[in-house]
Amino acid sequence: EAGVTQFPSHSVIEKGQTVTLRCDPISGHDNLYWYRRVMGKEIKFLLHFVKESKQDESGMPNNRFLAERTGGTYSTLKVQPAELEDSGVYFCASRREGSYNEQFFGPGTRLTVL
Amino acid sequence: GNSVTQMEGPVTLSEEAFLTINCTYTATGYPSLFWYVQYPGEGLQLLLKATKADDKGSNKGFEATYRKETTSFHLEKGSVQVSDSAVYFCALSLVQTGANNLFFGTGTRLTVIP
Numbered sequence: 718e719a720g721v722t723q724f725p726s727h728s729v730i731e732k733g734q735t736v737t738l739r740c741d742p743i744s745g746h747d748n749l750y751w752y753r754r755v756m757g758k759e760i761k762f763l764l765h766f767v768k769e770s771k772q773d774e775s776g777m778p779n780n781r782f783l784a785e786r787t788g789g790t791y792s793t794l795k796v797q798p799a800e801l802e803d804s805g806v807y808f809c810a811s812r813r814e815g816s817y818n819e820q821f822f823g824p825g826t827r828l829t830v831l
Numbered sequence: 832g833n834s835v836t837q838m839e840g841p842v843t844l845s846e847e848a849f850l851t852i853n854c855t856y857t858a859t860g861y862p863s864l865f866w867y868v869q870y871p872g873e874g875l876q877l878l879l880k881a882t883k884a885d886d887k888g889s890n891k892g893f894e895a896t897y898r899k900e901t902t903s904f905h906l907e908k909g910s911v912q913v914s915d916s917a918v919y920f921c922a923l924s925l926v927q928t929g930a931n932n933l934f935f936g937t938g939t940r941l942t943v944i945p
Contacts, residue, residue, distance in 0.1 A: 720874075721874070752933070752935075757937070758937055759835070759934075759935045760875075760920065760933075760935040760938075762932040762933065762934070765932055773932065776932075808874070808875065810875075812931065819877055819880070820877075820933065821877075822867070822875035823874050824872075824873055824874035825874055
């Protein structure tokens with residue numbers, strides 16, 4: 718079974734530019750989560766999809782962040798326009814419905830905003 | 832609110848030394864507790880978990896016991912190896928809320944030297 722994949726692994730952009738991160742969950746996992754780790758701090762929850770619906774987006778920092786999951790398969794997280802404080806590692810995780818205790822994480826996308 | 836506090840790193844140990852990484856939590860409900868590990872260049876992997884008080888999670892020689900009275904979930908290993916060098920994250924989730932998103936600590940970087 719393929720794991721959670723994320724693309725790109727690294728992205729370096731300038732302040733004001735747009736970046737789109739992609740996450741492909743494990744096949745059949747209806748639940749998809751985005752998290753972010755800013756340098757040296759804790760990993761923080763951003764949002765949770767169940768299939769294509771946003772279940773909880775309480776962790777999204779502001780309206781410059783837009784997440785989508787069309788068709789309930791892969792998800793994208795767009796940052797527009799990017800700011801310096803958006804730099805960090807963005808993790809995606811997926812979970813099978815009914816499996817309440819284990820989320821499977823991708824390798825993360827390291828975003829650097831200059 | 833919900834939060835996790837874990838021992839600040841970095842921690843450097845010699846091979847075969849005893850490891851303890853402290854983790855305490857606050858939660859608005861009855862949490863499940865986790866330790867995740869991130870090896871260099873890889874994503875987060877679930878190391879062990881415990882879902883109720885006095886449960887002991889164990890894996891790869893690591894252990895942690897869910898202590899409700901002290902709200903703790905300390906990670907221990909009797910004899911560390913160089914291959915254990917990684918960043919360790921303590922986390923909790925509240926299954927009852929249905930969202931199941933994880934609350935993480937800041938991570939503790941462990942380096943084991945031969």
